[in-house]
Amino acid sequence: xxxxxxxxxxxxxxxxxxxxxxxxxxxxxxxxxxxxxxxxxxxxxxxxxxxxxxxxxxxxxxxxxxxxxxxxxxxxxxxxxxxxxxxxxxxxxxxxxxxxxxxxxxxxxxxxxxxxxxxxxxxxxxxxxxxxxxxxxxxxxxxxxxxxxxxxxxxxxxxxxxxxxxxxxxxxxxxxxxxxxxxxxxxxxxxxxxxxxxxxxxxxxxxxxxxxxxxxxxxxxxxxxxxxxxxxxxxxxxxxxxxxxxxxxxxxxxxxxxxxxxxxxxxxxxxxxxxxxxxxxxxxxxxxxxxxxxxxxxxxxxxxxxxxxxxxxxxxxxxxxxxxxxxxxxxxxxxxxxxxxxxxxxxxxxxxxxxxxxxxxxxxxxxxxxxxxxxxxxxxxxxxxxxxxxxxxxxxxxxxxxxxxxxxxxxxxxxxxxxxxxxxxxxxxxxxxxxxxxxxxxxxxxxxxxxxxxxxxxxxxxxxxxxxxxxxxxxxxxxxxxxxxxxxxxxxxxxxxxxxxxxxxxxxxxxxxxxxxxxxxxxxxxxxxxxxxxxxxxxxxxxxxxxxxxxxxxxxxxxxxxxxxxxxxxxxxxxxxxxxxxxxxxxxxxxxxxxxxxxxxxxxxxxxxxxxxxxxxxxxxxxxxxxxxxxxxxxxxxxxxxxxxxxxxxxxxxxxxxxxxxxxxxxxxxxxxxxxxxx
Ligand code: 0RA
Numbered sequence: 001x002x003x004x005x006x007x008x009x010x011x012x013x014x015x016x017x018x019x020x021x022x023x024x025x026x027x028x029x030x031x032x033x034x035x036x037x038x039x040x041x042x043x044x045x046x047x048x049x050x051x052x053x054x055x056x057x058x059x060x061x062x063x064x065x066x067x068x069x070x071x072x073x074x075x076x077x078x079x080x081x082x083x084x085x086x087x088x089x090x091x092x093x094x095x096x097x098x099x100x101x102x103x104x105x106x107x108x109x110x111x112x113x114x115x116x117x118x119x120x121x122x123x124x125x126x127x128x129x130x131x132x133x134x135x136x137x138x139x140x141x142x143x144x145x146x147x148x149x150x151x152x153x154x155x156x157x158x159x160x161x162x163x164x165x166x167x168x169x170x171x172x173x174x175x176x177x178x179x180x181x182x183x184x185x186x187x188x189x190x191x192x193x194x195x196x197x198x199x200x201x202x203x204x205x206x207x208x209x210x211x212x213x214x215x216x217x218x219x220x221x222x223x224x225x226x227x228x229x230x231x232x233x234x235x236x237x238x239x240x241x242x243x244x245x246x247x248x249x250x251x252x253x254x255x256x257x258x259x260x261x262x263x264x265x266x267x268x269x270x271x272x273x274x275x276x277x278x279x280x281x282x283x284x285x286x287x288x289x290x291x292x293x294x295x296x297x298x299x300x301x302x303x304x305x306x307x308x309x310x311x312x313x314x315x316x317x318x319x320x321x322x323x324x325x326x327x328x329x330x331x332x333x334x335x336x337x338x339x340x341x342x343x344x345x346x347x348x349x350x351x352x353x354x355x356x357x358x359x360x361x362x363x364x365x366x367x368x369x370x371x372x373x374x375x376x377x378x379x380x381x382x383x384x385x386x387x388x389x390x391x392x393x394x395x396x397x398x399x400x401x402x403x404x405x406x407x408x409x410x411x412x413x414x415x416x417x418x419x420x421x422x423x424x425x426x427x428x429x430x431x432x433x434x435x436x437x438x439x440x441x442x443x444x445x446x447x448x449x450x451x452x453x454x455x456x457x458x459x460x461x462x463x464x465x466x467x468x469x470x471x472x473x474x475x476x477x478x479x480x481x482x483x484x485x486x487x488x489x490x491x492x493x494x495x496x497x498x499x500x501x502x503x504x505x506x507x508x509x510x511x512x513x514x515x516x517x518x519x520x521x522x523x524x525x526x527x528x529x530x531x532x533x534x535x536x537x538x539x540x541x542x543x544x545x546x547x548x549x550x551x552x553x554x555x556x557x558x559x560x561x562x563x564x565x566x567x568x569x570x571x572x573x574x575x576x577x578x579x580x581x582x583x584x585x586x587x588x589x590x591x592x593x594x595x596x597x598x599x600x601x602x603x604x605x606x607x608x609x610x611x612x613x614x615x616x617x618x619x620x621x622x623x624x625x626x627x628x629x630x631x632x633x634x635x636x637x638x639x640x641x642x643x644x645x646x647x648x649x650x651x652x653x654x655x656x657x658x659x660x661x662x663x664x665x666x667x668x669x670x671x672x673x674x675x676x677x678x679x
Contacts, residue, residue, distance in 0.1 A: 046152075051156050051157065066212050072149065073101045077089045077105065077197065089234070093240065096202070100200040108121065108197050110165055122165060125150075126151060127152055156178065156179035159205065163199050164198040164200075166191050166196055171187070171191040172185055178206075216239050216250050229311060230314075231264065232259050262282065273301045276411055279405060280298065291368060294393040296327065300412055308364060309364070313366075319379040322385075323389075324364065325387050326388065331357070331360070335416055336348050350420040355420040368383050368386050450477075450482040455527055460481075463485045464535070465485065467614035471617075472485070472535065476626060510552075516560065517557075533567045535571065550566070550641050551645040554642060561638050566636040567634060568634045571625045573609060576605060
């Protein structure tokens with residue numbers, strides 16, 4: 001339409017507001033700034049709620065809310081452009097923190113507002129809540145403004161805002177501070193080379209905090225998205241160079257123009273990527289008034305994840321929502337139907353929505369009335385109607401697209417079925433590996449493991465009998481010490497055959513607890529403990545069990561001994577008490593030495609002999625045998641083990657003198673110095 005002639009034809013209406021008012025029967029608008037006191041109060045009352053509760057209008061006072069101001073201002077210009085009145089929009093971000101949005105549209109009307117005598121329409125729009133859309137719904141219907149709260153909110157939350165309108169070959173200007181006019185709308189002069197509206201504003205630090213700044217990259221992306229969401233509108237971006245230091249991907253100047261809308265943007269975005277099919281599936285269903293409109297562009301990339309970028313009323317919805325669900329559903333249904341039609345129904349049945357959308361690069365834009373957003377950041381569309389709108393809009397076009405390109409449709413179907421089969425295969429693999437992991441980690445039920453998962457610093461106590469096992473479990477440091485009780489005598493490894501060995505519960509418990517494997521399969525790195533400590537009673541049976549165990553290690557995992565991991569605990573045989581003094585002796589010789597050296601003739605000396613570990617109090621067991629600070633450990637050398645493994649030694653150990661065991665060990669053990677502490 002020929003806007004200028006129609007709208008600015010009347011010379012009278014082309015005059016500034018003051019003169020226009022003079023011509024009308026309403027009182028003139030005051031011309032002096034000082035006369036604006038009344039207006040101040042009125043405006044303050046009108047916009048005060050916005051300043052008092054900004055969150056109610058722009059969703060908060062954080063960076064997202066701050067950038068919402070930009071959306072609000074550019075949306076007004078977008079409306080003008082979408083309506084065909086403006087052909088470009090300029091966006092400029094300055095080092096001074098001001099953001100400028102200008103268009104070459106009709107310009108905000110400057111004439112006296114019919115409902116506010118003496119005030120220009122511009123001033124009413126800038127200072128009255130909700131005045132933007134309601135000014136004259138026939139002429140001024142918002143598109144992006146579907147969600148708009150009006151430019152007056154931006155005005156209220158800016159410490160300074162300036163509007164310039166080039167209209168009727170005249171340039172007008174009005175400035176505001178926190179929503180209050182600094183003075184009336186003034187006529188700056190004649191202008192013939194320009195028309196339209198220019199809004200320049202600076203967000204109020206009182207509202208957004210002293211550090212609040214527009215982020216160049218964010219404003220850049222928002223401006224660009226407006227350009228592809230309203231294909232054909234040209235947006236000219238510029239930003240002061242100083243603001244772009246250290247910021248990548250944001251140029252000082254750039255012109256956005258996507259005549260093909262989302263399709264054009266997606267094509268540029270996917271440049272250099274291989275598509276499964278050559279043609280982007282795209283379309284647009286436009287409803288009068290914008291409500292219920294949908295635009296989409298969809299492609300599948302051969303490698304890579306793709307991704308869906310969706311918008312509702314030009315607001316990005318990075319967390320998806322109902323509109324994306326609608327897209328997923330319609331693509332899934334379309335492909336499954338196509339599989340059916342092409343005799344692939346069975347394979348197609350396995351396809352899920354995720355199979356269709358992984359590798360799918362899509363842009364989706366919907367317009368609905370009063371959209372509802374959900375989630376912490378309100379980044380997900382909740383309006384159920386949107387799913388239906390998208391589905392019904394895309395159903396036929398997608399079927400047609402598939403039918404019209406049989407070759408690429410079958411390539412796409414193959415690709416999606418591949419995804420489904422790959423997903424099922426992976427799921428199967430995961431299940432198998434979980435099972436093996438469980439098997440690998442399955443520990444014997446009797447094992448009281450330590451909480452430390454590292455081998456370094458961990459110890460396993462192999463304990464004879466359940467009662468000693470119980471004491472040991474109480475005496476241990478559960479962080480670093482594990483306890484495995486073995487019931488009764490373990491199998492004589494020397495005489496047992498392979499099969500018998502494998503079937504023996506005690507042996508298999510032990511092997512599992514150690515985790516390192518046996519013989520050729522032994523892996524020192526898989527050993528779950530740094531020290532393996534055999535802890536048996538200081539009697540004949542205990543000695544026998546110890547020698548059987550040492551023999552087992554010697555035969556099945558000699559490396560464990562060679563690497564110095566195997567130890568014998570040295571529990572005491574005697575407790576000697578005199579008054580408050582208690583000492584423990586590990587054998588007869590030790591007892592005699594202690595009695596001579598440590599105990600005087602004064603008072604009764606009591607010498608008690610432990611029958612077994614189970615007889616000791618946990619605290620005693622801890623102090624005498626398990627606590628690294630007070631215990632004695634004997635490291636078993638490979639030579640010791642070799643001797644233990646020979647029958648005659650075993651017989652000797654099985655003899656009636658338990659002390660012989662210690663004599664044997666003392667003779668042959670390679671002591672670990674750090675552990676050698678006399679009790
Ligand atoms: C109301 C009516 C008309 C235009 C506008 C508002 C308008 C607002 C903005 C905001 C930014 N740029 C804008 N451009 C136009 C048209 C009716 C008329 O000209 O009388």
